[in-house]
Amino acid sequence: MRTVTVKTDRREQMIDVTSQVRKEVADSGVKSGIVICFAAHTTAAVTINENADPDVTRDILHKLNKEIPKDEGYHHGEGNSDSHIKSSLVGASEIVLIEDGRLVLGRWQGIYFCEFDGPRQREMLVKVIPCADD
Numbered sequence: 001m002r003t004v005t006v007k008t009d010r011r012e013q014m015i016d017v018t019s020q021v022r023k024e025v026a027d028s029g030v031k032s033g034i035v036i037c038f039a040a041h042t043t044a045a046v047t048i049n050e051n052a053d054p055d056v057t058r059d060i061l062h063k064l065n066k067e068i069p070k071d072e073g074y075h076h077g078e079g080n081s082d083s084h085i086k087s088s089l090v091g092a093s094e095i096v097l098i099e100d101g102r103l104v105l106g107r108w109q110g111i112y113f114c115e116f117d118g119p120r121q122r123e124m125l126v127k128v129i130p131c132a133d134d
């Protein structure tokens with residue numbers, strides 16, 4: 001298992017980590033399989049979405065913040081319940097196929113590490129798993 005370190009500089013942020021995942025896949029030497037990207041945090045997430053127009057990630061964060069306000073009478077004493085909720089909604093992991101040693105992503109897709117309680121230094125775990133072809 002490999003670790004991709006992600007430094008965030010805002011409270012909410014989506015960081016394109018596709019190139020780092022590509023490097024881990026290349027370093028693994030696996031030609032056919034899957035790669036699992038996992039955020040080992042309760043206030044962060046991993047998702048796949050458009051990496052062509054930066055307004056898309058801006059709009060995703062805008063909508064999440066609108067639907068899940070920071071202060072809404074939550075009980076959790078740490079004051080970051082909105083971050084925990086966003087983390088669960090977006091999800092902790094993504095799986096991407098590997099074929100011919102390359103990530104199988106749509107033309108406009110990128111892998112994003114989602115920060116919901118930054119800024120911090122985060123770790124995304126990356127596991128490359130070979131699969132036998134039939």
Ligand code: ZN
Nearest residue numbers: 076078080081
């Ligand atoms: Zn908390």
